[in-house]
Amino acid sequence: MEQKELREQENRCIQEHAPECTATCPAHVDVRALAAELSKGDFGAAYKIYRKSVPFPGIISHVCDQPCKATCLRKDLGGAIEIAALERACLEYGSHEAEPIKPLPRKSKTMAIIGAGISGLTVAYDLARKGWGVVIYEASDRMGGGLWQTPPDALPRDVLVSDLEIIEALGVEIRLNSFVGRTGGNGHRTVLSRLCEEYDAVYLGIGPHSSDIPELRLDENGQIAIDPVTFQTSRAGVFAGGDVLRVSVNFPNQTFDHSAILSLSEGRRAATSIDRYLQNVSLTAARVNEGAYTTRLFTNTAGITSQAPHILTDLSTRYSREAAEEEAARCLQCECMECVKTCEYLKHYKGYPKKYIREIYNNLSIVMGSRNSNQFINSCSLCGLCGEVCPTDLNMASIIHNSREMMVEQKRMPPSAHEFALRDLEFSIGEPFSFARHAPSASTSLYALFPGCQLCASSPDHVEALYKRILARPKAQSEPVGLLLHCCGSPADWAGRVDLFEQSQESFYSNYEQLGCPTLILACSSCYRTFQDQYPDVKIVSLWEWMEQEALLPPRVARTNIPHLAIHDPCATRYEKDIQESVRRILQQLGIVVEELPLNREKTECCSFGGMMWLANPPLAHRVVERRIQFSESDYVTYCAMCRDFFARQGKPALHVLDLVFADDPATATRRPDPGFSLRRENRRDLKRRLLDQFWGETMEPLPEFSKVRLILSEEVHELCEQRLILQEDIQQVIDHAEKTGSKLMDRESGHWLASYRPANVTYWVEYLPEGDGVRVFRVYSHRMNVEAGGQK
Amino acid sequence: MSEHVLASDLERWECAKCGIPLVLGKVDVSYLNSSYQVDLLHCPKCGMVFVSEDLAVGKMAELEKSLEDK
Numbered sequence: 001m002e003q004k005e006l007r008e009q010e011n012r013c014i015q016e017h018a019p020e021c022t023a024t025c026p027a028h029v030d031v032r033a034l035a036a037e038l039s040k041g042d043f044g045a046a047y048k049i050y051r052k053s054v055p056f057p058g059i060i061s062h063v064c065d066q067p068c069k070a071t072c073l074r075k076d077l078g079g080a081i082e083i084a085a086l087e088r089a090c091l092e093y094g095s096h097e098a099e100p101i102k103p104l105p106r107k108s109k110t111m112a113i114i115g116a117g118i119s120g121l122t123v124a125y126d127l128a129r130k131g132w133g134v135v136i137y138e139a140s141d142r143m144g145g146g147l148w149q150t151p152p153d154a155l156p157r158d159v160l161v162s163d164l165e166i167i168e169a170l171g172v173e174i175r176l177n178s179f180v181g182r183t184g185g186n187g188h189r190t191v192l193s194r195l196c197e198e199y200d201a202v203y204l205g206i207g208p209h210s211s212d213i214p215e216l217r218l219d220e221n222g223q224i225a226i227d228p229v230t231f232q233t234s235r236a237g238v239f240a241g242g243d244v245l246r247v248s249v250n251f252p253n254q255t256f257d258h259s260a261i262l263s264l265s266e267g268r269r270a271a272t273s274i275d276r277y278l279q280n281v282s283l284t285a286a287r288v289n290e291g292a293y294t295t296r297l298f299t300n301t302a303g304i305t306s307q308a309p310h311i312l313t314d315l316s317t318r319y320s321r322e323a324a325e326e327e328a329a330r331c332l333q334c335e336c337m338e339c340v341k342t343c344e345y346l347k348h349y350k351g352y353p354k355k356y357i358r359e360i361y362n363n364l365s366i367v368m369g370s371r372n373s374n375q376f377i378n379s380c381s382l383c384g385l386c387g388e389v390c391p392t393d394l395n396m397a398s399i400i401h402n403s404r405e406m407m408v409e410q411k412r413m414p415p416s417a418h419e420f421a422l423r424d425l426e427f428s429i430g431e432p433f434s435f436a437r438h439a440p441s442a443s444t445s446l447y448a449l450f451p452g453c454q455l456c457a458s459s460p461d462h463v464e465a466l467y468k469r470i471l472a473r474p475k476a477q478s479e480p481v482g483l484l485l486h487c488c489g490s491p492a493d494w495a496g497r498v499d500l501f502e503q504s505q506e507s508f509y510s511n512y513e514q515l516g517c518p519t520l521i522l523a524c525s526s527c528y529r530t531f532q533d534q535y536p537d538v539k540i541v542s543l544w545e546w547m548e549q550e551a552l553l554p555p556r557v558a559r560t561n562i563p564h565l566a567i568h569d570p571c572a573t574r575y576e577k578d579i580q581e582s583v584r585r586i587l588q589q590l591g592i593v594v595e596e597l598p599l600n601r602e603k604t605e606c607c608s609f610g611g612m613m614w615l616a617n618p619p620l621a622h623r624v625v626e627r628r629i630q631f632s633e634s635d636y637v638t639y640c641a642m643c644r645d646f647f648a649r650q651g652k653p654a655l656h657v658l659d660l661v662f663a664d665d666p667a668t669a670t671r672r673p674d675p676g677f678s679l680r681r682e683n684r685r686d687l688k689r690r691l692l693d694q695f696w697g698e699t700m701e702p703l704p705e706f707s708k709v710r711l712i713l714s715e716e717v718h719e720l721c722e723q724r725l726i727l728q729e730d731i732q733q734v735i736d737h738a739e740k741t742g743s744k745l746m747d748r749e750s751g752h753w754l755a756s757y758r759p760a761n762v763t764y765w766v767e768y769l770p771e772g773d774g775v776r777v778f779r780v781y782s783h784r785m786n787v788e789a790g791g792q793k
Numbered sequence: 794m795s796e797h798v799l800a801s802d803l804e805r806w807e808c809a810k811c812g813i814p815l816v817l818g819k820v821d822v823s824y825l826n827s828s829y830q831v832d833l834l835h836c837p838k839c840g841m842v843f844v845s846e847d848l849a850v851g852k853m854a855e856l857e858k859s860l861e862d863k
Contacts, residue, residue, distance in 0.1 A: 371862045414861035415825075724850075742810040743841055749805055756844070765844065783849040784857050785824040787833070789840035 006361045012394040013354035014296045019334035020071035021083065023295035026265030027060075029053040031068060031083055031331070038086055038328035043094030043321070046328075050090045051098060054264065055125040056166065058159040059118070061087035062315055063150055063260045067292065073299055073332050078307040081331050085313035089324035103170055104131035109278050111201040112137060114180050117145030118260050119242035120205030121167055122267025123274065128170040130275055135199070136167075137178040143167065146258060154315045180206075192216075196237060201274045204233070204240040205267070216240075223248040229290070230283045231270040239274055241266040265291050298391040299334040300341075339386035339396070342599065344624045345613065346386060346396070349376055353386070353394055360403050364410070371412065377403050378417045379620055382494060382611035383571035388602055400611070404496030415761060416784060418495035420725045421612050424681075425500070428453035428487035429507045431701060433684040436484045436511035439471060440695045445482030445518040447546075452524030453487045455658075457680035458641040460687035462658040466523075466543075467691070469552060482515045483695075485688060488527040493534065494611050505535070512538065521546045523658075525572035525579070525640050526610070544582040544639065544657070553589055554661060561667040565655065566595040566632040568647075569604040570640035577601070583639050583657060590660050597631045609642035615725075625650045635670045649674035678721065678728040706736035710774035717777050726764060726780045733757050734766040735775055752778055763787070795832030797848050806843050808836035815843055825860050 017023075021031040030049050037046035047057070054060045064084050072080035110133030113120045120136065121143065128134045142148070143164050147155065168174065180191045192215050195202050204213075204224075217234035219225040224233060224240060226248055231239045242263055250256045269290050276283050310327040311317070319327065339353065340346045349356065356376070363373035380400040387395025407413040427433060433453065438445050449470060451463045470481050489504035512520075519539040522528045531540045547553060567587070573579050580601055587594050599605050605628050608614045608621035629636070629652035636654040638644050647654040653670035655663075663669040675683060685703075692698040709732040713721070721728070738744040738755030745754040747767070756765045763786070767779035795817060806815045815834040820842050822829045834843040844853070 369863075370859070374862050414858075416857065416861060743839070744809045745806050745815070745836075745841065745843055746809045747805060748807060753809065754806075754843070763844070765846070765849065779846060781846045781849045783844060783853045785822050785853050787842045787844055788821045789818070789835040789842050 003361065003365075006357055006399070009394060009399055010354050010357040010361075012390075012392045013336075013352060013357070014298060014392060015336045015352040016354055017297035017336075018289075018295050019297055019299070020073060020295055021068035021081075021334075023289070023297075024071040024292050025053075025068045026259075026262045026291045027053045027268065028265075029068070029083075029087075031081070031086075032333055034090065035081060035086065035328040035331035036333060038089065038324055039331070041321070041325055043090055043324075044097030045094070046086075047090040047094030047098055050087055054087075055122055056118070056163040056264070057087065057091050057095065058163040059147060059155065060260055060264065061091055062155045062159055063147070064315075065257070065259050065261065067259075067261070073301055073334055074307075074330060077301060077304055077332075078330070079309050079312075082309050082311075082313045082317075082327055084315060085317050085319055086324055086328055088317075089319045089321070092318065093321055093324070101129060101166065101170065103129045106133065107131040107278075109133065109200040110135065111203065111274060111278070112195050112199040113203045113205060114195075115139075115145065115205035115242060116143035116174070117205050117242050118147065118263040119267035119270070120145075120203060121164070122264045123203045123205065123241070123271045124167055124172045125170065126268060126271035127274060128167075128172050132275070132278060133173075134170075135173040135175060137180055138174065138176050139179040141176050143174065143176075147260070192235075192238070196235070201237045201239065201277055203270055203274060204238065204244060205242040206240070206244050219248065221248070221251040223251055229269075229287055230273040231266065232273065232283065237277060239270045239277075241270045262291075296392075297334060298336050298338070299332065300336075300338060301332065304332060336391065338389045338391060339394075342389050342603070342605075343386055344627055345379055345381065345620060348379075348620050348623070353390075353396055356396065357399060360399065364403060364406055374407070374412075374414055374417070375617060377407065378414070378616035379613050380611050381571070381606035381608060381613040381624070383606035384574055385571070385599075385603065385605060388574065397611075401494075401496065404494075405498060406496075408496040408498070413496065417616055418491070418497070418612055419761065420677075421491040421615055422495060422497065422500060424453075424677075425487050425489070425491045425504060427681060428684065429489075429504050432681070433688055434486045434507070434511065435688060435692070436482065436486075436515050437692075437696055438482045438515060439476065439480040441477075442480035442482070444480060445515045446479045447521050447541075448482040448484045448512075448515050448518040449543075450484045450486070450520040450522050450527065452522065452527040452641075453485075453684060454526075454645075454680070455523050455641040455656075456485065456684045456687050458645050458675055458683070459656060459658060460683045460690075462656070462662045463523075463687060464690060464694075465662045466658065467695075471695075473550060473552060475550070481521070482518060483691065484511055484515060484520070485684075485691075486511055488524070488530040489534070490526050490530045491612065493530065501534075508535075525570040525576070526642075528576065528579070529572040542576070542579045542582065544579055544586055548582055548585060553586060561665060562592060562660070563635045563653065563667060563670060564595065565592060565637040566597050566634040567600070568597060568607075568628070568636045568638040568643055568654075569600055570638060570643050571604055571606040571610050572640070574602050574604060579639075586657060587637065587660070592637075592660065594637060595632060595634050599631070607640070607643040607646040609640075609646060614646070618723075621646075622650070625652075645674040648672065676718070676722050677725065681727065681729070706732045709735050712771055712774045712776040717780065721780055724780065724782060726782055730759070730762075730764045730782075731766050731777060731780060733759055734764050735768055738766075758786070797831055797852065798834055799845065799847070802834060802843070802845060806834060808839060808841055810841070811836055811838040813838060824857055825863075827860055827863075 019032045022028050034046045034049045051057050066084050069080035074080050113124050113136045116136050116138035124134045217225050226240050226245050231241050233240050273283050310323050359373045363371045382397040384397045456463050486508050489501045492500035521543050523543040608624045614621040625646050629647050639657045644654045644656045655670050659669040660666050689700045734755050734757040737757040752767050752769050754767045756763050762782050764782045768775050768777050816837050819830045820833040
């Protein structure tokens, strides 16, 4: 995946977009962060957040027209947050903690501001802080312009004066009673021309009737032409804002509301332009979302209860500390996080897709140093739920999958990440399990049953019974159904191993073609998805739809021993509505009323088998399953063998749909334990042997020599084998090798033997002692490092 | 005394094939493109090395992971 593509994907994540209040506020006050601090009682931190966007916190918090309230998502859930009142609380209880504003070291250039209204004062504040020299020309005898017209009840004069002192404290030179008229004293030059000679830039924060400054070009309406983004006029270095801009923007409407927060925002934007002008850099680059704009942030308000404000406020209301904290706590803290809320994996790494995609990019491009995101990349189940719930359809599964392929290509995929599952794939496509046959009495196959490796590993008896039933159906002769045991290759695909996947496909096709390319009847949902995506030329049908079509279900029997069941849809069927429906109809036909889980069908969750999360991150996989099995008290029924077994492994009574068709007692079947990794292999090998023998009268190749070692494992050792991914055949090989070569150690304390063997990339260690005709195993462990005594290589 | 060998293991193990006790000495340990020499118990005659369970699932596993992520 190229950087450009990753960047595009990253930009689809809207989590970092501003909440409605901030986007609507022309000055982009971070109301969400401010409310978060206030709700914790940290008024000082809240004040700092406020002052970052608002240079005159006293004035604005008393006169703001609060456009934010109109878009606050609390609006329809009890009423918008009382934002201005909260801002005044910041001022009252938090301003004393703030450090005085310190300007940067003085730079050489100086600019002039005409008019000391709120926009001009904001320009002065921003540029003085950056170290530019600033001189204000004000026609009247005081700064503040129209603010003095606000009634003192609303804007107490001490608040106004105190904020105006901020400008003085920054070292701005203030020239009051300095009227800047059309012409200069001697009538030869205008004042603007003289100011332009004297200063490096000029800002006109002038009143509405200023269209008679002759140096400035007028627009088609006869108003001063002002660039709406940069606030430049036609004369280089001269910028304009405040009411003169408002007149121009609102023309021909001559009456408009004065908005202090809008004037402040315009001052800020003009200051940005002037700062760039003084530095001689681009005025227009990267000027997005200035002033009020529409945010793309999505916030799900479903389930949020209505809550009215603590008290309704006006611009003179003063909160107590407690009242402010309580009101701030009503803020919804708007954010998207839709995917993170539904996915344990995305939650586990404490970020969200935008952040994750950046990390993935870094991980893929790092040359030296640790690749810290390897485990993150390998822990995703690739189930696609994130894409389903994302308001912008951003699907991490495809990004993660591509990243794995890139890691393999770069030879950076940790060998331990998927090896255990890939060895299992090798088993399933090889001699021990795979084979293809026409039905016993047929020479062609219209269909072939493809049960998939994990159903055979988990319920070999059901597969045998199923095939028997298929062979016994009336159409068995006219529409013969062959049998194909193989793996679909999904583990290789999930691991990003294009090479192994192709190898698996090649092996599949040779079996498939041998049967004359029949329609595959797929029992496994992961197989179904893999065939659909990766084998476009293979005709497939799900077992469930086919069983319905062929009327292969047992007649409805009123069974009393079936527990109450909730249905879990395997994640691979997320968009297979027909399969979901078919399974539900089958259950209904079996006389079962199922409960629906809150996250079902297209919103279903993975059992952690997908993407091999279970292998890359067992503790996370454990939590994923735990979360899933706690959605309902009922036992679960599903149509994926791995989902069933993973639930069972963590103690959830669960059934496979085939248990309801073939098990003698479904109630007992809910308690059927997960077979474990070793038995999964044995079951597959044994199934092949039984089927070949029973239906085709063939015998299988004898088992390898080492499998004659009869193991005696305590439950504890068995559990250790599962945890450490050590198969019984690994143990048998160690013991067989040790006994044949004599290479083993003796523990003088216990008298036990300890031996090791390295069949491929892993060294297995087994502590054992012969017992009767078997071998008791006390301890098993493994490592990947190669260890050799010097000179023994 | 090696940091990878427990004192209690020192006199405990003997090579069954050669019938002699294991001794502490330099052993080559390698993974991916890295290799190290560490002191481990091994048979001075046939070279069979003893890796304890603690070492395998502890320090070795950690080092394997960090080398895989390098």
